[in-house]
Amino acid sequence: MAPDPESAPTPTAAKPRRRQARGERRIAQLLDAAATVFTTSGYTAATTNAIAREAGVSPGTLYQFFPNKEAIAIELGGRLLERWRESHGTALVAAGQPLPLDTLLDDVLDPLFAFNYDNPAFAVLIHGHDTPGQIAQEFNAIHLSLLARIEEVFATYLPDLPPAELSRIANTALTIFKAGLDLVLAHEGEERQSYASEIKTVLYRYLDPLFPEDEHCPVAQRAARGTP
């Protein structure tokens, strides 16, 4: 049993910092466990008891930090998204000038793939096959924020495209990426690399004709992508 050093009913308002800290640790612990369990079983089949067990705490403790199963998934998704943003997400916006498409794809997708290798729960949650009603909603929001980012980037390249089309292209690209990610994650080692390349090729060939010809993109390079 974990000894509770805080249990003394001292009427003095004692160090709330400590509490927060421990709470945060617990939450992280629980979210890690949730990530594992969701990845293994999917959202619906995952049980809160399994998550608590995986986290090494009792079910009661879990509910001390999350009001219900849904909230765990939402918080986990949010944190993963945030983690992503913190580490690589700004790269493609920070870049002052437009990059050539293939560079752009490498710059964006390589870390995104890498991130998902390390955080497979992200794919599980963001996909949202499975996740019922309310949750889907919540993750749709995340989806939409990704979408918005993509549109933003595309818009810098294609400022004249009608918004509807821009949206459709972004949506299509994101969809291809998400599906491709599953494909990539479903393989290991060299195969995985090959599939990652393949997905980038798909996106390159899909998007290339849309992008304006510019000097940032050497012909040789494009040709290489175009006919492997």
Next chain:
Amino acid sequence: MAPDPESAPTPTAAKPRRRQARGERRIAQLLDAAATVFTTSGYTAATTNAIAREAGVSPGTLYQFFPNKEAIAIELGGRLLERWRESHGTALVAAGQPLPLDTLLDDVLDPLFAFNYDNPAFAVLIHGHDTPGQIAQEFNAIHLSLLARIEEVFATYLPDLPPAELSRIANTALTIFKAGLDLVLAHEGEERQSYASEIKTVLYRYLDPLFPEDEHCPVAQRAARGTP
């Protein structure tokens, strides 16, 4: 649309079989109900009671025809696949000569999209996000058979490609199609048409560079696809 055999008791024809008739009708009814429920909730979250209720029968009746939930999904998947094969599945093999890629894509994907508009459960099942163990197995088999078909077709165009690459390309194409299908099904009316086109464009641009230049494929047509 699935014909409702329960509807009007037309006094015309249909007499020869008696005993099994009611049962067959019930099975169809149950599978229709299952399709609805699976589409709405996904496999894991779907309950056999919900399926029975949707079919307007008692749970016991359901179990008279199916040993368990899994069997329902498998039978439903099998029937949908069969229905598909009966109606359009042979088209792409029946074609004597190789078609130009865009025609091929239209010929194959248009009916496939159309079929999935009418049978949204197919997408749910074939995707198999969610579906546990044994089922995944079962549908993996369907997936693999589709894959084999695609490889077969591609092989007629690209006889010199190393098998591993052929397999990867087929897998990638199928993945794009399946993901695209979800995207398409997620929209209605004109939007849906636009997305269907978009997916065909993705696949066209992905596959076109792989396909040999030949007279079946007029330059003008390809150009149109290449830069819309």
Next chain:
Amino acid sequence: MAPDPESAPTPTAAKPRRRQARGERRIAQLLDAAATVFTTSGYTAATTNAIAREAGVSPGTLYQFFPNKEAIAIELGGRLLERWRESHGTALVAAGQPLPLDTLLDDVLDPLFAFNYDNPAFAVLIHGHDTPGQIAQEFNAIHLSLLARIEEVFATYLPDLPPAELSRIANTALTIFKAGLDLVLAHEGEERQSYASEIKTVLYRYLDPLFPEDEHCPVAQRAARGTP
């Protein structure tokens, strides 16, 4: 009678364990309930809901402590066996010198009968008419261990008997005892005593001719048994 730990919250002693305490109490409670229900309905017809109800808890609580109905029966059987061993089981081995048969029978059977008066579930489980597969296995193990003990004792009296015969005799004696036990338990008061005597007589007369004549067993005593 099983002591009821739930009864009066005597402020004396019993404090060292807290957490597990309630659980242990529940388990005992559930096993008591199971004993009652198994005795009343037999294993197959007993329902876990009935056991839970009898124990005054919800079905969920039962499953917090036992994975399934089988486990309850096995645990109950194990505990009863253990309880038996703790209280009287060693008597017949502890006895340094071979006793005369009638003393032996009294020493062994009287407490065994008494134990079964208080724990009628033991007979239900040990008999295993009814209990399907895995359970039967489990209780067969108990049966075999009893058998081994009996053979052991008989062997000290009859070291020259061929093992096959020894085994058959032990098996027969145990069978008679078990059947007799049912007979005894089916009666009350004086009748019960008479039947208990009768069973001992049966066993005495069955085994006596096998046992060597020795001075431990006065003729008079034997004659009394031999012709009542």
Next chain:
Amino acid sequence: MAPDPESAPTPTAAKPRRRQARGERRIAQLLDAAATVFTTSGYTAATTNAIAREAGVSPGTLYQFFPNKEAIAIELGGRLLERWRESHGTALVAAGQPLPLDTLLDDVLDPLFAFNYDNPAFAVLIHGHDTPGQIAQEFNAIHLSLLARIEEVFATYLPDLPPAELSRIANTALTIFKAGLDLVLAHEGEERQSYASEIKTVLYRYLDPLFPEDEHCPVAQRAARGTP
């Protein structure tokens, strides 16, 4: 509800013979099936559907002849008892003069064992471990009728015994026989024979001291039984 076969409002008394005949065949079929299933699974675990299937008829048909599961067991038990009586049951009463005990035991038990080899369902039903309430009652009746027969026989040998004791002895003997039967049936071939002998020995030694010494029973023979 059990259909009343007499209910058809046909004013003409039409060939009831044929109907009866077919019905009897069905009933026999069903009872055979029931015997098999009860023997395999015990009464509680046996299902009417399983019985119908084993009989090669539909569940509906079963219920055309029996109002419920219980009735099947009762009828089966009754028929087996009757079959027993018809074939050997009268032997021991028909015998004008009292036989020596060992002859009597051979005469009675050998065919009884043989009968049970061929009709293992008899043991299952008569034992009535398992069988709930009402049924047990019913089979208790059969048990009592057997008991009465035994008492009757014993009474011819021991006319002076107080009825209570007579009853107890008969009950004990029957109990030993039933338990012994299980033991015997649980073995095959030579083992089975050995156990059958052993049970007869048990009964012989139990009953012998009760029976009056008489010239029907040669000393040599008795000695053989007494100390094998």
Next chain:
DNA sequence: GATGAATGAGGATTCATTCAT
């Protein structure tokens, strides 16, 4: 009579969630 479909209450078991300690 026979069939097989239909029923629905009930049984084992699970799981999100709450509560006493």
Next chain:
DNA sequence: TATGAATGAATCCTCATTCAT
């Protein structure tokens, strides 16, 4: 806070029994 016991509705599935044909 942490614990783990408690809950009970909901799940999947079974089975005795009934009903339409």
